[in-house]
Each structure stands twice: as structure tokens, then as C-alpha cells.
Amino acid sequence: MAVSTSVTPRDARDAWIDAKLADLGQWMQRHGGTIRTIQWGVVAVYLVLVAVPAFLPLPDRSAHLWNNLTVFAQFAFWGIWWPFVLVSMVVVGRAWCGILCPEGALTEFASRWSLGRAVPRWITWGGWPFVAFAGTTVYGQMVSVYGYPKPVLAVLGGSTVAAILVGLLYGRNKRVWCRYLCPVNGVFAVLAKLAPVSFQVDYAAWAASPKPRGATASKPRGDSFNCAPLVPVKTMNGAGACHMCGRCSGYRGAVRLARRSPTHEIVHVAGxxxxxxxxxxxxxxxxxxxxxxxxxxxxxxxxxxxxxxxxxxxxxxxxxxxxxxxxxxxxxxxxxxxxxxxxxxxxxxxxxxxxxxxxxxxxxxxxxxxxxxxxxxxxxxxxxxxxxxxxxxxxxxxxxxxxxxxxxxxxxxxxxxxxxxxxxxxxxxxxxxxxxxxxxxxxxxxxxxxxxxxxxxxxxxxxxxxxxxxxxxxxx
Ligand code: SF4
Structure with missing residues (x-):
């Protein structure tokens, strides 16, 4: 019996999307400098919005978000940033963390000059995502973080300083803060499981490809990459920990940005x-x-x-x-x-x-x-x-x-x-x-x-x- 090999329009469309996504991953891998420039732009805006309003008089009744920096900063942080960063987790995974997050950029930058200490066990405690989320949520309510600039400086600024300190102490060129201690790491990790795109590993291709020259598990060299949030890429089978930075795209011909069902990770991996x-x-x-x-x-x-x-x-x-x-x-x-x-x-x-x-x-x-x-x-x-x-x-x-x-x-x-x-x-x-x-x-x-x-x-x-x-x- 003859087997039909015809390609339907849907197959052709899917193949086109797959190719474009893989290209996007490769573009991100090649343009790390562009991504870092974007990150520094966000860092500059973030620092102004976090710090400056805390030293200005509180807005009066004539203040609006288009004529008052404090009101604009409140709206930017709590009206746009937080709700829509959450939405972005479900749409494109943790791309916010890898491409735009100012705290992630600062902790990784600080860790260039890190003391390089080994990550202590208390930092890797699995309860941090809950405790940090609960702590910042409750403290935010106690000090009315959504309404006043000084609490914003205390909560967000405090978190940023802590991120930099952790970067200066532990790891080298890593995001130890993001991996273990960031107050929203846990929420981001669970929401990213629903994302319809992720970096995916072809285990067979990985095993079949030659090991990059001079690389070891702890000291990658050659055409290797630095996964700042410490994801074990070789065994990665979900999107929860990946920051979607694209640095591993194409590695050993086995990693690529690809589609998946938004139910896949919950149904087939989370168990x-x-x-x-x-x-x-x-x-x-x-x-x-x-x-x-x-x-x-x-x-x-x-x-x-x-x-x-x-x-x-x-x-x-x-x-x-x-x-x-x-x-x-x-x-x-x-x-x-x-x-x-x-x-x-x-x-x-x-x-x-x-x-x-x-x-x-x-x-x-x-x-x-x-x-x-x-x-x-x-x-x-x-x-x-x-x-x-x-x-x-x-x-x-x-x-x-x-x-x-x-x-x-x-x-x-x-x-x-x-x-x-x-x-x-x-x-x-x-x-x-x-x-x-x-x-x-x-x-x-x-x-x-x-x-x-x-x-x-x-x-x-x-x-x-x-x-x-x-x-x-x-x-x-
Ligand atoms: S696994 Fe690591 S290196 Fe690869 S995209 Fe995710 S965060 Fe970046």
C-alpha cells in the first residue's frame, strides 16, 4: 500500500514557525551583547524609578502619572510591571528574567568580581520561594508599598542590594540570587511551566555530538556557554528554572528554542x-x-x-x-x-x-x-x-x-x-x-x-x- 507523504498547509506552517523559533534562539545566542545593552537600559530606568521618588515630596491631588515622577513610578511598578511580568511568564517563559530583569543583570554583573565562595546549604533550602514570597507580600502590605515611594525603596531597593551582595559573595558570573533567593523566583518558576515556548534539549543529539574540546562538567570551554541561573542544561526537561537567555541555543547541536503544548510540562513532567x-x-x-x-x-x-x-x-x-x-x-x-x-x-x-x-x-x-x-x-x-x-x-x-x-x-x-x-x-x-x-x-x-x-x-x-x-x- 502506498504511503502518502504529502505536506499539508498546517505542516508547512508548523515547520515555518519551528524554523523561525530556532532562528530566534540562535539570534539570542549570537547577540548576547545586545541583550546586555537592553538590560543596562532597564537597570538605569529601574534605579531612577526606585530611588528618586523616595527623595521627592509626596504627590498632592494635582499629581497625575503624566506630570509626577512618583505617581508614574507607582503606576509603572505596580500597574504595569508586576501584573504584566506575570503574564509574560505564561506567554514566553522567564524571558523577563533573562533579558530584562534589572536585579538579575546586577547580581550577575556583581558576580564577575565575586569572592567565588561555594553556595552554602542554607541558600539552597527549598523553602525560600515560599518564605521570600510570603515575607515580601506581607511586609509590602504592612508598609503600603503600593502607595508610597519610601517603602518601594525599602522593598525593591533592599532586594536589589541583597541581590548584589549575594553576587559579590557566591559563584562567578552566576545568578545565585535568582536561582535560590529572589522573592518571585518560585511564582515565576511555576507559571513558566505553562509557557508554549521553551529551550528544549534533544538528549540523543547531545549524546551523539562530540564533547567540546577542553570542556569538563565544572569548567566548560571552547564553544561552551555560561548558564547564569545554574540550570543543568543537559538534563533540563522543563521551563521553570530557565531564564530564556538563549546562551545555550545550538549547543552540541542539541538545544533549541521550540514550541510545546501549554499543558505538556504540567501533565508529563511535573509528576x-x-x-x-x-x-x-x-x-x-x-x-x-x-x-x-x-x-x-x-x-x-x-x-x-x-x-x-x-x-x-x-x-x-x-x-x-x-x-x-x-x-x-x-x-x-x-x-x-x-x-x-x-x-x-x-x-x-x-x-x-x-x-x-x-x-x-x-x-x-x-x-x-x-x-x-x-x-x-x-x-x-x-x-x-x-x-x-x-x-x-x-x-x-x-x-x-x-x-x-x-x-x-x-x-x-x-x-x-x-x-x-x-x-x-x-x-x-x-x-x-x-x-x-x-x-x-x-x-x-x-x-x-x-x-x-x-x-x-x-x-x-x-x-x-x-x-x-x-x-x-x-x-x-
Ligand atoms: S538553560 Fe540557561 S543558558 Fe540556556 S537559555 Fe536557559 S538560562 Fe539561558
Missing amino acids: SEPSLDQTMLILFGMMGLAVGAFQWSSSPWFIDVKQALATWLIERGTTWPLETTLPWYILTNYPEHNDVLSLLDGGLLLGYIAAAAIVLGLSLSGLVALATLALGWSRARFHHLTQTLIPVAGCGVFLGLSALTVTFLRGDGILIPYVSEMRAALLLGTSLWSVWLAWSVAGLSARGLRRAGATLGIAAACALSVSGWVLLFWIW
Whole structure:
């Protein structure tokens, strides 16, 4: 029987896209200098926006983002930068980290003159992504980082100084900070798993190619490359750790920028790398703590508890928790703007965020556990099913941050149309994406009712997560 070898228009289009992507990877590999020039441009803009507003008077009512540097910097950082860097992770992986991130560029630059110390074990602790994310999120709320320039200098500037110090101490020409300690490394790593493009390794081609002359595992030479974020490129099978810098493109004829299904890494790779740290980050961080952090200032529950506690304290003649304030770098303190948090406010803020993290985290864990039980319990399966929640978890963090975008623009009289509809569509779309991932993961080990039961458990977890955002955007 004759076998048809005809090439369909779709095949031709796919081949064209593959070739263009591979070319783009090679272009990045050859034009490292151009990428570094872009990075230094971003560093210059970043340093001005982080540092200068902290030394200017606070903006008054006549200030707008087009005539006041402080307002512009607030909008640039919290209205554009953070929400859309998150989106970029899902679209092009961690290209932000490898091409644009000023902190990454500075820590790598500093590590040229590093003392070259070996990376100590405390830095490689797997809990940092959660602890650093939680710490900066909570501290940011305590000092109102979204509203004032000095906290921006403390949070972002402090992080940048820490990145440079780590660069000066550990590794050589590396990004030890980014690999282990950056507060958003964990969130970026989980979101990049959804990216439809990544640098991919052809293991057979790697094994078949001759080793570059003089190279060893620890000291590459010749046509070798420097992977600054310390990715073990030879065994790389996901996009979570790769900064998409392109330096390894074409290496041994085995590495290239290529397409992949946005479900591939979660369904076919994440199961072989069960990670308690990422599970904690997704369930208790992105879907728990972040919800509390974005919710507390709009929550009627917060106000009810505060009033009840204040009344109870006043009746007992204990007024100091209501009257004591702290410096701005511990708790928001701007009396000239009628924006002061008392000790009571601060304690309740921390309590609210902690309660959201614990209640939502445990409830979501319970639902994922039920989904896992439907397939037959195993810890690895629990971690794998948790990864299916990444789309809806990422959507929540994006919506929380982009609410600031909407607020900033509204403050300047710019109304974005259909905001509610877009939020609803994003929550629905990412929930369906998570459910589809759960169906696919469950299908690896079960059929029929067990598969449906596991998917239902994840669907319930999506519904619980969405309910927190429904309260914030539509009910309160
Ligand atoms: S694996 Fe390393 S060298 Fe290759 S693109 Fe990613 S970050 Fe760059």
C-alpha cells in the first residue's frame, strides 16, 4: 500500500514557525551583547524609578502619572510591571528574567568580581520561594508599598542590594540570587511551566555530538556557554528554572528554542518531580496568602472584627493598641495623608492574611487530597494534582495586582471598559484550563469514575479559589 507523504498547509506552517523559533534562539545566542545593552537600559530606568521618588515630596491631588515622577513610578511598578511580568511568564517563559530583569543583570554583573565562595546549604533550602514570597507580600502590605515611594525603596531597593551582595559573595558570573533567593523566583518558576515556548534539549543529539574540546562538567570551554541561573542544561526537561537567555541555543547541536503544548510540562513532567515547596507555594501562598493580602483592606469582616476588638479594648480602658503607631518602615504612617495604621490595625492585618493562608490553604489541600484519593493515594500524585491549579492560582495573583492598574488609571480619570467581564472571563478560562489539566493528569492513571472524581476535586478547588475573588470584585 502506498504511503502518502504529502505536506499539508498546517505542516508547512508548523515547520515555518519551528524554523523561525530556532532562528530566534540562535539570534539570542549570537547577540548576547545586545541583550546586555537592553538590560543596562532597564537597570538605569529601574534605579531612577526606585530611588528618586523616595527623595521627592509626596504627590498632592494635582499629581497625575503624566506630570509626577512618583505617581508614574507607582503606576509603572505596580500597574504595569508586576501584573504584566506575570503574564509574560505564561506567554514566553522567564524571558523577563533573562533579558530584562534589572536585579538579575546586577547580581550577575556583581558576580564577575565575586569572592567565588561555594553556595552554602542554607541558600539552597527549598523553602525560600515560599518564605521570600510570603515575607515580601506581607511586609509590602504592612508598609503600603503600593502607595508610597519610601517603602518601594525599602522593598525593591533592599532586594536589589541583597541581590548584589549575594553576587559579590557566591559563584562567578552566576545568578545565585535568582536561582535560590529572589522573592518571585518560585511564582515565576511555576507559571513558566505553562509557557508554549521553551529551550528544549534533544538528549540523543547531545549524546551523539562530540564533547567540546577542553570542556569538563565544572569548567566548560571552547564553544561552551555560561548558564547564569545554574540550570543543568543537559538534563533540563522543563521551563521553570530557565531564564530564556538563549546562551545555550545550538549547543552540541542539541538545544533549541521550540514550541510545546501549554499543558505538556504540567501533565508529563511535573509528576516526575514532586515538590512539597511548590505545593506549599501554590496552595498556601498564591491561592491563600495572596488572597488575604489583596482582600483585607476591602473586607467587611476585617472592619467588623476591628470594631468589635476596639470596643472590647475601650470598655476595659486599654486604648494603647488603638493609639500606638510605628515608623513608616514597620507600619504605614502618613498622618499628612490621613493614612496611619495603629498597632491594632497592624495586628489584625497580619491575622487576616495568616487566617486566609491557613483556612484557604488547608481547605484547598483537603480538596486536592480528595482528588488524589479518587485515583489512589500517593504523595507524588498529590503534588502532581496540585500543579494543575497553577493556571487559576496565577490568574488570582494577576487579578489582585491588576486591580491596582485599574485603580491607578481610574484615579487619573481613565476608565478601562469591561473590567468586570474581563475578570470573569479570566477566572472562568483559567479554571477550565486547570480542570482540563486535572482531567489529563488523572487520565495518566485512571479511567471512568475515578478519573471524573479526581477532576471534580480539582474543579471544587478552583471554585473555592474563585470565590475569594468573587467576594473582592463583585460582592464587597
Ligand atoms: S538553560 Fe540557561 S543558558 Fe540556556 S537559555 Fe536557559 S538560562 Fe539561558
